[in-house]
Amino acid sequence: MTVSGLVQFDDWVDLYASRVETMRTSAVRDLFAAASRSDIISLSGGMPDIRCLPLEEVGQVAAAAIVQEGVAGLQYGDTQGRVQTKELVCELMKDWDIDVTPDDLTITTGAQQALDLLGKTFINSGDIIITEAPTYLGALQAFSAYQPDVHVIPMDDDGMRMDLLEEELKRIGKRTAKFIYTIPTFHNPAGVTMSLERRIRLVELAKEYDTMIIEDDPYGRLRFDGEPLPTLRSMDDRVVYLGTISKVFAPGLRTGWVIAPLPIRQKINMVKQGSDLCGSALNQVICEHYFASMPWREILDGVCVKYRERRDAMLSALEEFFPAEASWTRPQGGFFVWVTLPEYLDTPQMLSAALEKGVTFVPGDGCYPGGSGMGKNCMRIAFCYEEPEMLREAIRRLATVIDERLALYRAFIQAGALKA
């Protein structure tokens, strides 16, 4: 039965909350459908190479998990996550030199949910938070729902510039920034890693200016060269640390965690009740069985060999194809290279041309707070998912898009239409 013509809103616009006005969609997410098209080579998604997993065996692990623990796994679970999953995470964290107990952490729907929960717990509209520039666009999205005033600190090849952070903290004063959000290792999107010296300094500055550090570490275990550096959390128990199995096992299980002091975790758990009641117990049970019964380090090391080859292929192709005006970072691990083009080029505008040529990337402006206008001449390109020869082809295509823009710019200059 239908009662027709009811509820005739002219539009919904004035019904939306104000926070929605300043939020932006993510290019990575918007490109997700395009990225899975067979005619496109995707440099946009930070997708781990799931094709390296032994699917037959993972299927058997899942079946065993359901038969043995389905009554719990298919039911609602604890809001904080299963104790057994927390115990697994404590074991995993030893590989990251972090020594914690199940009481120190909450399991989340990927680390992304932890970002949302932290935003919800800490940010009032107008509160200052500090991030690197550029920073993870998903973090900006999560935080933006709570309308913070995002102050950004530039980076160089050694990560966040501590001289500039100190200057900023001095300017705004003690206990003013709600937190400093950082991805110290194999930065997304910048591909750089914070030096040991700066890690020590960051922890000191957070103490001196009485603010919190949120360390986001999805890629820490994916090192191809050089020596591991200590996590910030291993240097200070009060650092809030975000981890995930997305890059060491699979993102499809949406299993991450947040390590935080108890008072903070109590708030996060309360906030999480309203957000989802609880995460998927089934995914947690499958994770427990996977890490307990499969040679996960061996599998991961095998994937890292591939990631390393791909990084090398991408860096070679950049040398081969990209114009002299471009510069880029040289990551020792993780998934991403950050490319900086001349300031007069606009990567958001290049995206449709790139799609036409069958390649995607993430325009840099999304990695800066909305409306800042920064990053428009930059792009994030991911080497994690495509084979070396495809990466070479993708970079070749992307170079043609850039070259066309450069040529257009030069023609304008010659015509006197623009000042050099």
Add this chain to the structure above:
Amino acid sequence: MTVSGLVQFDDWVDLYASRVETMRTSAVRDLFAAASRSDIISLSGGMPDIRCLPLEEVGQVAAAAIVQEGVAGLQYGDTQGRVQTKELVCELMKDWDIDVTPDDLTITTGAQQALDLLGKTFINSGDIIITEAPTYLGALQAFSAYQPDVHVIPMDDDGMRMDLLEEELKRIGKRTAKFIYTIPTFHNPAGVTMSLERRIRLVELAKEYDTMIIEDDPYGRLRFDGEPLPTLRSMDDRVVYLGTISKVFAPGLRTGWVIAPLPIRQKINMVKQGSDLCGSALNQVICEHYFASMPWREILDGVCVKYRERRDAMLSALEEFFPAEASWTRPQGGFFVWVTLPEYLDTPQMLSAALEKGVTFVPGDGCYPGGSGMGKNCMRIAFCYEEPEMLREAIRRLATVIDERLALYRAFIQAGALKA
């Protein structure tokens, strides 16, 4: 390496966002650990009886899903959910007399996430929203993060009182309430169902006063007696409808959905990007395979026979053991009975005594907006999870707790310490 003694907050209190101050933890969630203790009979959780599922076969379904579709299922997925899962939901919705296409819906982490996303999308601090009284405590939790002004409309055995709703809408004026949130069928916690006449009137009033309806329908398929009533969504395309597989398959997969007009869904999808990037593709793939390859209606009908027996056992036990001063609802489906005790009794205070006697319930005050003081003489008791003889024992234990309080009250009256 540890740099000791860094970041010495005296406390974190003044760092939290103001929204955290007014949020409350859920008794259901807080009782979750207690509810799984073997010495406790739980009447607190709305847990479907997962023990009725054929775990061996569900395990095989999951294994096949991973082997056949693991490359997608273990990867990041579309923020809105997999197209195949949406197609499955469209098929399921036909059982609810709702005719939709994949373009009409977004897959969420349980319907709970949809509540959070709707709150995030629509509620500014201080905005009026309307709910039934009592209402689903998880909805209050989700919305409370956005600090609405919750106006409540009393119910009777035919659901929300439309005369009182009309009065309230007239008082606050057109297009003032952001939305009317309702659980018309087998209400949580009240156990009542909105009559057809009131459904029609609700849709009319929403039109007349230009506000939105959110229909939350987790239990609609679990009818034991009487004839099905049309969903509000089937009566008006602009009703926002929330569904879930939690009660027709399993909550451990955290798979729900929101059906909404396109402009609203676009906002929800953007908001969802920041909240979790995407839900679990693995859980979605397993759902698709479960509903495609298992006789789910047959399994569900079998579970409903059990639920019906349990409801009957609970109602009989209430007649047998509860004092004359108590009254309760008689649900035709769903999971819950709502008990009203004399106003001088306080159910939140009874909870610890009940736990000592080995039984849990949900105190009624959590089902009303915080600080309202309403519902303190009420309790929600769930009949879904325990066998009839256990339910009888649980009600017997609960009756002794109530009887003790009543005796105490009478003694006070006799002693002249309280006025009758």
